[in-house]
Amino acid sequence: MSTSRKPQGGTTRRGFLSAAGGAALAAGAIRPAVSAGPENLPPNVPGWSRYLGSGVDAYPYGQPSSFESHVVRRNVAWLTASVESSVNFTPLHELDGIITPNGLCFERHHAGIAEVDPSDYRLMINGLVDKPMIFTLDDIKRFPRTNKIFFLECAANSGMEWRGAQLNGCQFTHGMVHCVMYTGVPLKLILEEAGLKTNAKWLMVEGADAAGMNRSVPLDKALDDCMVAFKMNGEALRPEQGYPLRLVVPGWEGNMWIKWLRRIEVGDQPWHTREETSKYTDLLENGKSRRFTWAMDCKSVITSPSPQAPLLHKGHNILSGIAWSGRGTVDRVDVTLDGGRNWRPARIDGPSFDKAVHRFYFEFDWQGESLLLQSRAIDSTGYVQPTKDELRAVRGTNSIYHNNGIQTWHVRGNGEVENVEVS
Numbered sequence: 001m002s003t004s005r006k007p008q009g010g011t012t013r014r015g016f017l018s019a020a021g022g023a024a025l026a027a028g029a030i031r032p033a034v035s036a037g038p039e040n041l042p043p044n045v046p047g048w049s050r051y052l053g054s055g056v057d058a059y060p061y062g063q064p065s066s067f068e069s070h071v072v073r074r075n076v077a078w079l080t081a082s083v084e085s086s087v088n089f090t091p092l093h094e095l096d097g098i099i100t101p102n103g104l105c106f107e108r109h110h111a112g113i114a115e116v117d118p119s120d121y122r123l124m125i126n127g128l129v130d131k132p133m134i135f136t137l138d139d140i141k142r143f144p145r146t147n148k149i150f151f152l153e154c155a156a157n158s159g160m161e162w163r164g165a166q167l168n169g170c171q172f173t174h175g176m177v178h179c180v181m182y183t184g185v186p187l188k189l190i191l192e193e194a195g196l197k198t199n200a201k202w203l204m205v206e207g208a209d210a211a212g213m214n215r216s217v218p219l220d221k222a223l224d225d226c227m228v229a230f231k232m233n234g235e236a237l238r239p240e241q242g243y244p245l246r247l248v249v250p251g252w253e254g255n256m257w258i259k260w261l262r263r264i265e266v267g268d269q270p271w272h273t274r275e276e277t278s279k280y281t282d283l284l285e286n287g288k289s290r291r292f293t294w295a296m297d298c299k300s301v302i303t304s305p306s307p308q309a310p311l312l313h314k315g316h317n318i319l320s321g322i323a324w325s326g327r328g329t330v331d332r333v334d335v336t337l338d339g340g341r342n343w344r345p346a347r348i349d350g351p352s353f354d355k356a357v358h359r360f361y362f363e364f365d366w367q368g369e370s371l372l373l374q375s376r377a378i379d380s381t382g383y384v385q386p387t388k389d390e391l392r393a394v395r396g397t398n399s400i401y402h403n404n405g406i407q408t409w410h411v412r413g414n415g416e417v418e419n420v421e422v423s
């Protein structure tokens with residue numbers, strides 16, 4: 001499935017500030033949609049209460065309900081020149097809590113999904129080490145393990161929105177992020193096993209896919225919190241996510257999280273590979289480029305209501321969204337219903353882990369007025385998520401990567417939601 005490019009592509013919508021109505025914030029009563037009349041009482045019971053269901057062996061590997069079959073990763077046709085070098089997006093508008101189910105984690109491949117046989121898998125460590133080593137997967141699994149929940153965001157997430165509102169749905173504007181629990185080995189332990197030479201300063205990490213994708217990682221980060229992970233959410237990594245082993249680089253851009261990791265070379269300077277020179281750099285107005293923009297800045301998005309999740313009821317409604325920061329936890333999320341005139345704190349609910357997705361909620365009353373919804377996250381360093389205009393003032397209009405600007409959704413009187421920009 002795919003969406004087509006929307007006709008409003010590239011346009012910036014202005015003038016909403018004066019049009020926005022102030023929303024009543026007192027939560028109204030929830031009026032049930034179904035009455036308690038006799039037509040809803042026995043003997044009028046549905047089929048599922050009258051017949052036996054399928055047995056325990058019907059689904060050896062469980063699947064979501066068939067009524068949830070629309071909850072899938074989707075791509076954007078005009079961003080998909082070839083499926084092997086492309087991206088699809090997490091259906092954020094259908095999810096809740098902080099964990100992304102394995103089958104819904106967005107995928108980004110440069111040369112398709114490598115099909116690696118774990119019995120033939122090897123991880124090589126070479127370069128500035130005392131003992132170059134080659135590990136099997138079983139060797140890796142004999143190191144002490146750790147379990148950590150982290151988000152992974154592609155640096156190009158929201159990149160199509162730099163010049164104005166474009167894609168209609170948070171799945172497409174913000175769906176290059178997922179958050180799972182990784183089980184693996186601290187990279188530090190593996191490097192220590194090989195023994196680092198005193199002049200070791202950088203790593204070159206390389207994938208076993210046909211792209212042989214590689215990046216330079218500073219040694220300080222590798223020794224701090226990087227992991228090699230073999231499980232996500234308790235089960236083996238999915239092939240799409242790098243089975244049998246991927247690098248985890250907490251808080252840093254997804255491109256560095258090498259999948260199907262096959263080699264780590266230790267050196268004394270960065271390699272300046274394709275993925276950190278012609279790609280994953282940001283061209284500024286003065287013709288210079290930002291390089292090594294590793295950390296993902298604090299960001300948030302309202303996932304419901306959103307273009308794929310319109311408002312269906314007048315009265316009491318739940319607004320929800322996610323927030324994350326590559327520099328720590330998210331301390332606060334503010335929400336506005338009127339395009340930024342009035343901000344109120346949202347309620348962060350669920351665990352708050354370092355460099356992981358946080359879930360927020362905001363209950364509000366809606367009587368059919370036009371709304372301009374925005375969320376603004378503040379992380380544990382005190383950094384405040386900027387507006388898109390604030391970002392462009394510093395970075396210009398040539399960027400793709402690292403767009404963490406505030407997203408606006410326009411709710412129409414009929415409950416439909418569209419991607420807009422206010423200034």
Ligand SMILES: Nc1nc2c(c(=O)[nH]1)N[C@H]1C(S)=C(S)[C@@H](COP(=O)(O)O)O[C@H]1N2
Nearest residue numbers: 106107108109110154207213254255258259
């Ligand atoms: N070997 C290899 N690793 C890779 C890639 C790749 O194409 N090959 N893509 C990178 C990019 S650009 C991103 S954003 C993340 C995506 O991870 P995911 O597919 O688990 O979402 O993997 C990174 N690791």
Ligand SMILES: [Mo]
Nearest residue numbers: 154155254255
């Ligand atoms: Mo990426």
